[in-house]
Amino acid sequence: MLLMTSIIASVLTIIFIKLSFAVIGLRRKNKVGLGSGGHDDLERAIRAQGNFAEYVPFGIILIACLELNGAPWLLVAIPGIALIIGRLIHAKGINTPPPDFSKRVLGMKFTFYTLIALVALNLGWALYALVG
Incomplete structure (x- = not known):
């Protein structure tokens, strides 16, 4: 079972829905059907949603792999929480x-370091499982 992954993916999906509703609301407010229409607030909302959609799937996949391969729940939960915080x-x-920009940079550092940690954890856990 992927209990930790389910919880982490659910929280991330709630955040994505909130970001999506922000885009929809600004599109309606600014009467823009496609793109940002030159509205800075809409452009920021679009990029926040897009950036989220670009990075989160890799994290969820790596978290699920780690959990499926039998890693202890803490090795799954900690990077999941870090990914949520970063996003x-x-x-x-x-x-x-x-x-x-300081918060953007901090958020991306959390995201990149979490993804890198997840890669290392997955490779390390796979090697441990193969050898042990």
Whole structure:
């Protein structure tokens, strides 16, 4: 069972839905059907949603692989929580006018370091399982 992955993926999906509703709301407000129409707030919302959609699937896949391969729940939960935190910080940084680049950078550091850690954990756990 993928209990930890289910919880982490559910929380991330709630965040994605919130980001999507922000885009939809700004499109309606600004009467823009495609693109940002030159509206900075809409452009930020679009990029926050897009960036989320670009990075989160890799994290969820790696978290699921780790859990499926029998890693202890803490090795699954900690990177999952870090990914959630990183994505929240990034979304807050990109959506706060003017964009708060320090929060964006911190959010991306959390995301990249988490993805790198997940790669290392998956490779390490697979090697451990093969040898042990």
